[in-house]
Amino acid sequence: MHKRFKFFGVITALFVLLVLIQGALVSKTGSGEGCGDTWPLCFGEVVPLNPTMETIIEYSHRIVSGLAGLLVIILAFWAWKQLKHIREARFLAFLSVFMIILQGLMGAGAVVFGQQPLVMALHFGFSALSLSSVVLLIILSFEDSNKISRPVAPKNSKGLRKYVLGVLLYCYAVIYTGAFVKHTDSTLACPGFPTCNGKWIPDAFWTVAPQYFHRIFGTIMLISLLILAIWIFRKFPLSRTIKWLSVISVLLVVGQFSSGITIVLSLNQYLEVGMTHAVLVSLLFTCLAYMTMILFRKPTK
Structure with missing residues (x-):
């Protein structure tokens, strides 16, 4: 069931991930002005002639972003029709289109008005x-294909739901602190780790504040x-899905911390x-x- 939708969804997710990777590449290589201040044209041209590496990076990012946007819109309309019986599907379809646009x-x-850090x-x-x-739309399609069991909705507690929601929102805040560090050129404002310039509280504090606070966050x-x-393994040992999600989350944050x-x-x-x-x-x-979505469902008996 939903075989074509799932295949198309995976391709769409890969394109969206590629857009994210390309965006990071544009920022890391300083290629944001690789096409000058013109959009959607590149230096006023449909296809730039004799492009520099910065132009190639920025121009390819624009092309892939456009394709990803088209794929997301198609996927959202498809999900709106095919997964309309699922409570979360229409909200996620709307959110995916709104965010990509x-x-x-x-x-x-x-590009046109200049790259402000915020x-x-x-x-x-x-x-x-x-x-x-x-990604959550794709997961919903896989859940809906499994007619043997109901959608994942493990038994949990109100305290766990509040905690996970808080961690989700906090994670989003951490994303912004990291992006702000990158776009204010504060990546190397605090040489050394765990101290900053050899001190726990560095001199000229406000000049290194974005990097310093990002470390704390x-x-x-x-x-x-x-x-x-630890909470999930001790209090909810039978909930295999949230156990695995908690383990994956720890592995991802350790990788994130180590790469930083x-x-x-x-x-x-x-x-x-x-x-x-x-x-x-x-x-x-x-x-x-995903963890937040399944914890806020009505638990299965």
Whole structure:
């Protein structure tokens, strides 16, 4: 059931993930102005002649983003019709379209009106929402295909639901602190780890504040997910799905934390590490979004 929808959904999710990776590449290589200040044209041309590497990176990002946007719109309309009997489907379909369009408009605005750090941070945050909404739509189609059992809805507690929702929202805030660090060129503002410039509270504090606070936010995120995993394994040992999601979340946040440390200690010399750092936090948010969705369902008996 939903065989074609699932196949199309996976392709769409891969395109959305590629857009996110390309966006990180554009930021890491400083290619945001690779097509000048014209959009959708590139230096006023449909296809740029004799492009530099920055132009190739920015231009390919625009093409893939456009294709991803088209795929998301098709997937959303398809889900609206085929999964209309599922409570979460229509909201996720609307969210996926809204976020991919808003993401594109903000990207275009950054090209035409200049790249403001806050705007670019929002742009990355919307990319994470776009990816998660598409992935959750695909998950719903797989759940709906399984007619033997009901959708995943493990027994839980009100306290657990509130905690997971809080962690999800906090994770989204961490995404913004990281994006703000990147777009304010604060990545190397705090050499060394765990101290900053050899001190726990560095001199000229406000010049390193974005990086300093991002470290604190990231550490709290790691601790929060470790607490969540311990809570789930001790109090809800029979809920296999949330147990696995909690383990995956811990693995993702550890990878995220480790890649962040590597960026600082290597002086941001490795492009692939920085891109991995951006991708892992988006996958972490998607994982937490799925956990939140199933915990807020009415538990199966």
